[in-house]
Amino acid sequence: MFERIREDIDCIFERDPAARSIIEVMISYPGFHAVRIHRLSHWLWSVRLRLLARVLSALGRWLTGIEIHPAARIGRRFFIDHGMGVVIGETTQIGDDCTLYHGVTLGGTSWEKGKRHPTLESDVVVGAGAKVLGPITVGRGARIGSNAVVVKDVPEESTVVGIPGHIVGQRQPSGKAGQRHEIAKKIGFDAYGTAQDMPDPVAKAIDCLLDHMHVLDSRNEKICEALNRLGERLELPELPPCEALLDNRSGAEKK
Numbered sequence: 001m002f003e004r005i006r007e008d009i010d011c012i013f014e015r016d017p018a019a020r021s022i023i024e025v026m027i028s029y030p031g032f033h034a035v036r037i038h039r040l041s042h043w044l045w046s047v048r049l050r051l052l053a054r055v056l057s058a059l060g061r062w063l064t065g066i067e068i069h070p071a072a073r074i075g076r077r078f079f080i081d082h083g084m085g086v087v088i089g090e091t092t093q094i095g096d097d098c099t100l101y102h103g104v105t106l107g108g109t110s111w112e113k114g115k116r117h118p119t120l121e122s123d124v125v126v127g128a129g130a131k132v133l134g135p136i137t138v139g140r141g142a143r144i145g146s147n148a149v150v151v152k153d154v155p156e157e158s159t160v161v162g163i164p165g166h167i168v169g170q171r172q173p174s175g176k177a178g179q180r181h182e183i184a185k186k187i188g189f190d191a192y193g194t195a196q197d198m199p200d201p202v203a204k205a206i207d208c209l210l211d212h213m214h215v216l217d218s219r220n221e222k223i224c225e226a227l228n229r230l231g232e233r234l235e236l237p238e239l240p241p242c243e244a245l246l247d248n249r250s251g252a253e254k255k
Contacts, residue, residue, distance in 0.1 A: 004076065008035055011077040015099055031080030034066035041070035075122065091115045095122035095140070103129040109151070
């Protein structure tokens with residue numbers, strides 16, 4: 001139990017730069033209080049003390065402004081920032097390392113019994129005022145923008161905004177991002193496309209150029225290897241590092 005409490009406190013320090021001390025978090029963070037109350041009410045619910053669980057949940061709502069049904073399943077290191085107006089329905093499932101901001105609703109779209117609330121996989125962030133509705137799945141690492149209304153499944157590593165929610169970006173696999181970073185270092189500018197949480201036409205264009213240059217770079221290497229095997233020893237100059245290009249530019253500007 002104490003290990004879980006410590007985890008909950010540590011994750012607050014990781015995600016909230018305003019947190020200054022453990023005592024401050026334990027005394028004045030309603031999100032922390034709501035999660036601790038839910039852990040107890042969920043245990044009461046699981047041992048069929050359901051009326052007591054609902055009473056404790058209602059008390060937590062009255063104290064914190066955060067309503068979490070005691071049957072909801074919540075993973076480890078869950079953080080509710082600010083928290084006022086958060087509603088988490090009965091059949092909601094939340095993975096590890098998820099973050100919710102104030103005004104978020106994880107609700108249902110039907111009065112039918114059974115699974116009717118969302119499933120959030122690990123490392124999901126839901127922005128302030130967003131509504132995630134129905135028995136949908138929000139994939140690992142997804143980001144839901146503020147005030148978005150999401151009623152369809154969200155793929156992993158995606159960013160969703162708008163009403164109704166639509167996907168505006170998806171983080172690239174680390175291998176491709178690494179390739180772009182290396183090409184960008186060679187030609188002497190920052191890889192704008194490395195931050196892909198939100199769409200940017202300039203970043204997208206630069207991503208395309210970097211991908212194209214990576215293919216050309218690979219082709220040139222293969223051509224040089226083939227010529228070397230045929231007996232042609234090529235001595236190719238190395239591209240200057242980024243710092244050298246920047247120095248040349250600044251010197252030209254002074255002239």
